[in-house]
Amino acid sequence: MSNSNSDIESGDLDVDLDLTDPVLASEAELAFEGALRPKSLEEFVGQTRVRGQLQLLLTAAMLQQRTPDHILLAGPPGLGKTTLAMIVAHEGGRPLRMSSGPAIQHAGDLAAILSSLVPGEVLFIDEIHRMARSAEEMLYLAMEDFRIDIMVGKGAGATSVPLDLAPFTLVGATTRAGLLPNPLRDRFGFTAHLEFYDEAELEQVLARAASLLGLDADREALSEIAGRCRGTPRIANRLLRRVRDYALVHPASGSGRRGGRADLTAVRAALELYDVDALGLDRLDRAVMQIVLTRFGGGPVGLNTLAVSVGEEAETIEAVVEPFLVRIGLITRTPRGRVATPAAWRHFGLADRAPGAAAGLPIDDL
Numbered sequence: 001m002s003n004s005n006s007d008i009e010s011g012d013l014d015v016d017l018d019l020t021d022p023v024l025a026s027e028a029e030l031a032f033e034g035a036l037r038p039k040s041l042e043e044f045v046g047q048t049r050v051r052g053q054l055q056l057l058l059t060a061a062m063l064q065q066r067t068p069d070h071i072l073l074a075g076p077p078g079l080g081k082t083t084l085a086m087i088v089a090h091e092g093g094r095p096l097r098m099s100s101g102p103a104i105q106h107a108g109d110l111a112a113i114l115s116s117l118v119p120g121e122v123l124f125i126d127e128i129h130r131m132a133r134s135a136e137e138m139l140y141l142a143m144e145d146f147r148i149d150i151m152v153g154k155g156a157g158a159t160s161v162p163l164d165l166a167p168f169t170l171v172g173a174t175t176r177a178g179l180l181p182n183p184l185r186d187r188f189g190f191t192a193h194l195e196f197y198d199e200a201e202l203e204q205v206l207a208r209a210a211s212l213l214g215l216d217a218d219r220e221a222l223s224e225i226a227g228r229c230r231g232t233p234r235i236a237n238r239l240l241r242r243v244r245d246y247a248l249v250h251p252a253s254g255s256g257r258r259g260g261r262a263d264l265t266a267v268r269a270a271l272e273l274y275d276v277d278a279l280g281l282d283r284l285d286r287a288v289m290q291i292v293l294t295r296f297g298g299g300p301v302g303l304n305t306l307a308v309s310v311g312e313e314a315e316t317i318e319a320v321v322e323p324f325l326v327r328i329g330l331i332t333r334t335p336r337g338r339v340a341t342p343a344a345w346r347h348f349g350l351a352d353r354a355p356g357a358a359a360g361l362p363i364d365d366l
């Protein structure tokens with residue numbers, strides 16, 4: 001994909017309300033996202049520990065002239081797993097094949113991919129926890145011995161024919177590392193757990209994206225977006241684009257710049273329009289919190305009940321919504337379900353309805 005500014009700018013002013021789901025993102029959003037992907041570990045912002053570990057792994061492989069060990073990237077969506085897989089291929093000058101767990105529903109799907117890999121190729125399997133069990137078992141042997149056994153024929157006459165594969169590096173990505181069977185997890189030479197980004201790192205991501213977009217953005221404008229993007233670069237970049245739209249439509253007076261300037265006023269107005277609150281909660285986050293607080297009196301609420309109540313997949317709640325709500329201290333996970341914290345009651349202006357409030361307890365003591 002080309003990385004020129006004109007390519008990035010060609011998808012102007014499409015309106016996309018979804019800020020978290022990559023599947024539902026418009027084509028223009030995906031093109032925009034792709035154009036902003038860092039191409040090297042040096043350009044990749046944050047995740048310092050993981051970057052250092054990956055750098056070591058790739059350099060050692062290069063010095064020994066072998067394919068790097070298999071790598072598992074775990075963490076919530078939008079933190080850079082696909083980007084890192086591309087960097088692993090790019091840094092080593094290796095070709096990259098991309099697939100995903102849901103696309104591998106039979107061992108034959110995987111055999112077709114594995115048998116056509118060229119030596120040294122990087123195979124990226126996104127959502128690897130959703131691959132069919134039969135394919136998973138084929139992958140064990142492929143990862144360990146670069147070999148698979150293909151079954152020929154059926155019933156009593158079936159025989160297994162070994163097939164040697166070209167050496168390759170598997171990069172698996174998952175939002176649910178806990179769902180991977182141990183034999184698969186153990187075959188990765190390195191597992192990276194990606195963390196949410198802090199605000200300083202997100203400001204760097206945003207400054208880079210603004211410069212690639214040719215957008216004149218104030219430091220305080222970027223800092224405001226950084227505080228509202230759920231610790232996630234993908235959301236940071238999408239919010240920046242909405243802010244750019246706003247600045248285009250409402251150019252700041254006297255800026256003298258075509259397309260306007262992204263200042264604090266533009267950021268606040270754009271984020272209000274798109275329903276992103278001061279903590280970065282979007283509509284789904286708020287719907288989840290409202291259910292916990294008002295329908296279940298603060299909890300505990302089980303994951304499935306929560307998912308049904310907001311009309312979402314339990315997996316989306318668990319992988320996308322919950323980690324962020326836990327991280328910013330609005331809910332805690334207990335063995336009996338999700339429970340709202342005092343901070344949640346306060347954030348939603350419901351402190352007087354919190355359990356114990358009627359007895360006059362201060363909210364922090366609840």
Ligand SMILES: Nc1ncnc2c1ncn2[C@@H]1O[C@H](COP(=O)(O)OP(=O)(O)OP(=O)(O)O)[C@@H](O)[C@H]1O
Pocket residue numbers: 022032033034036037038043044045046047076077078079080081082083084126173175205233234235237
């Ligand atoms: N560390 C980073 N520095 C700069 N930009 C980043 C970084 N991490 C992610 N991004 C940006 O965020 C966007 C989303 O990243 P990416 O697609 O790699 O996330 P992901 O973890 O693979 O998400 P998913 O699990 O949904 O596939 C990319 O366009 C990329 O530009």
